[in-house]
Amino acid sequence: MSAASTAAVGHVLQGVGVGRRAVVGPVAQVRPAPHVAADAPLLVDGVPADVATAHAHVEQAFADVAARLREQSGRSTGTVKDVLAATAQMADDRALRTQVLARIDAGEPVVGAIDGIVEMFATMFEQAGGYLAERVTDLRSVRDRVVAAAMGLPAPGVPSLERPSVIVAKDLAPADTAALDLANVLAIVTELGGPTGHTAIIAGQLGLPCIVRVAGATALADGADVAVDAADGTVTVDPSEDQRAELERRATVERTLESDTAPGATADGRAVALLANIGTAEDAARVAGGGVEGVGLFRTEVLFLESTAAPSQEAQAAVYTRVLRSFGDRKVVVRTLDAGADKPLAFATQPDEENPALGVRGYRLVRTHPELLDTQLEALAHAQTATGTTPWVMAPMIATAAEAREFARRARAAGVATVGVMIEVPAAALRAQEILAEVDFVSLGTNDLAQYTMATDRLRGELADLLDPWQPAVLDLVDATARAGQQARKPVGVCGESASDPVLALVLVGLGVTSLSMSAGAVPAVRYALRHHTTAECATMAAAALAAPSAAEGRSAVVGLLHADVRETLGV
CATH class of the missing domain: 3.20.20.60 (Phosphoenolpyruvate-binding domains)
Structure with a gap:
């Protein structure tokens, strides 16, 4: 898909949503990783560095990256703090650093040495699957930061935000997420990742709408207005006035629902x-x-x-x-x-x-x-x-x-x-x-x-x-x-x-x-849905879902059984 077709008015990109919230705002693309040829020489004062100088530069780059991540961790709390500390540990990992330096000492170019070892570790993590597979994004974030630091390039990551924006990236490392100016972040959209990955978890912790696996997201133009609807998993370019009004209505509803803090129960009083x-x-x-x-x-x-x-x-x-x-x-x-x-x-x-x-x-x-x-x-x-x-x-x-x-x-x-x-x-x-x-x-x-x-x-x-x-x-x-x-x-x-x-x-x-x-953040809508249906109505919905031949048909059948005012309020 071309950048032009992606940016067409009303064009909709589909992904996997995390949460229910929706917002409208301008795109802020995250700075990509530095693209440096594997055999590019490390220049010091315009002269290719010798092996000893390259060794020292890369060793210092690892140390600086780890230190900055630890500093970010120290300023953070909760899950963000823990994830950043883990990424700092990765930058500090002796095996990773030692193997990169050994290749440099053997005469391999700096970028080639870093890429080779990082990809070796990434392959190991992906083959292990599960939690380790999720850490591949963190590992490659460390790679990008170390290459930029060693080669004297600007660090990749989120740009300085001057207005509330939708952060868009190929993938967003936890270190990038933690560095966000939350006062100016409306939502997060990524082309890669999964709904149980670190970015999605942190977005949930911060109460931000998040959509992952959005093909074509990085082709969106900086500054283009988009509607991000986590409930539907959609990103709409230049949404219409009607769509903007609908999303504002939903936001108002969410705020209203949040004001209700009574215990959960069905309409006939069954406690849940x-x-x-x-x-x-x-x-x-x-x-x-x-x-x-x-x-x-x-x-x-x-x-x-x-x-x-x-x-x-x-x-x-x-x-x-x-x-x-x-x-x-x-x-x-x-x-x-x-x-x-x-x-x-x-x-x-x-x-x-x-x-x-x-x-x-x-x-x-x-x-x-x-x-x-x-x-x-x-x-x-x-x-x-x-x-x-x-x-x-x-x-x-x-x-x-x-x-x-x-x-x-x-x-x-x-x-x-x-x-x-x-x-x-x-x-x-x-x-x-x-x-x-x-x-x-x-x-x-x-x-x-x-x-x-x-x-x-x-x-x-x-x-x-x-x-x-x-x-x-x-x-x-x-x-x-x-x-x-x-x-x-x-x-x-x-x-x-x-x-x-x-x-x-x-x-x-x-x-x-x-x-x-x-x-x-999901509790208010669930509380509202329960309060407007009886235990018997819930049982009828359960029977319909069990009898359905597919997931989609099951949900459709249950949505059809919802009270009309609940369908309208929740936007389902």
Whole structure:
């Protein structure tokens, strides 16, 4: 697609949206990576540098890049801070730097040496898949910054913004995202990436509309007005006055919905707890004052993934205590460490695995490093005692009732009072009745459940249609789990992205789900949808979704059952 055709008035680019918000604003293209030939000489005072000088320049470039990233991390908070610190660690990585310098010492040109080693590491990460595959963007960001610093070129990244703008990039590294002047950022649009990548996560944390995998986005002209609609996953060039008015109407509706902070419930009074997903103690402090009823998913792996040694019981207990105190007597569901294989730990490295998504991850780490789980459970019990608040503690990647039984034994032995597990493996959903006999509650992780049910890598954006949580086969497993919960009279929550869709939320409640956890910004629309439909109406919608032959037809059928005023208000 040419730049001219892409910029045509009313032209629509399609991608994968993250969130529901929509904005209109001018495009601000991110400065691309420096394009320098692999054999380009490094010039010092106009003269090609000798090997020793090139070595010194590149070594200093790595150090400077790492220092700037650490400085940015120090000025940031929450997930942004952690991601920047991880990228700084990558720039500081001894293996990466040593291998580049060794090539330079052998006489290889600077850019060729950097490119060769970075691409070798990138290939390794991509083959590993999962979390490591997501880090490839960070790795290449380090490459671009080091090449620019070594060759005396301007650093790539976001331009200085003089007015509120839509940031557009091929891909946006976390370091670039963290450097954004939030007062002047309306939305983020990228050609690459995925809805679970770092850019999307950070955009969600910052409350920015985000659309990834938008083909042709980098051909948009700087300054061109675009409408970014995360709900539809569309970018419209020079939107019409009618479209602008509609987006402003939606923004007004969102603000109105946010003013309602009452507990979640259906029109006939059935309580449905509306909870937030968080990753850090800072996230907890940020969302605790909003209209959420607690936490449905506290991803504790952030404490582990960027550490070179396992965090101590004391360090963990301090974080868990902060989170519990942020929410007082409100419910906080804590997921124990979900790492290993595709999210490797520096202190618990696993042997090479051909398929990390099916490897030693989550609860399965107890097979090789049981002390990690036991220490975490003891820290959670300590936080429980220190606050007088009982966390709901659950294990990820449980596949059998025997695993659920053993996790519950360990947790209760440590002093944890309320114990559950995640249902994200089809085997666990099919045997939910037996699993619920061993624990106090379960929570459906619909992102992984869809991945395993549809045999589709959740990081492959081009397969997003198969990962659609409206897939009838995925809903069948949710239905089986919810029915098992009703029979056992035990809570069944959902903490995957499906909970943030106000239309799908009605289906989940109709299936018997008792709580919904999502990004805090998604809660108001879900609360509104629930309040305007009865439990019986939700059940009718659930039956329609289960009976549909496809995801698209299922959603269409349910949208047709919505009250007309709800369809209009939510724009569905």
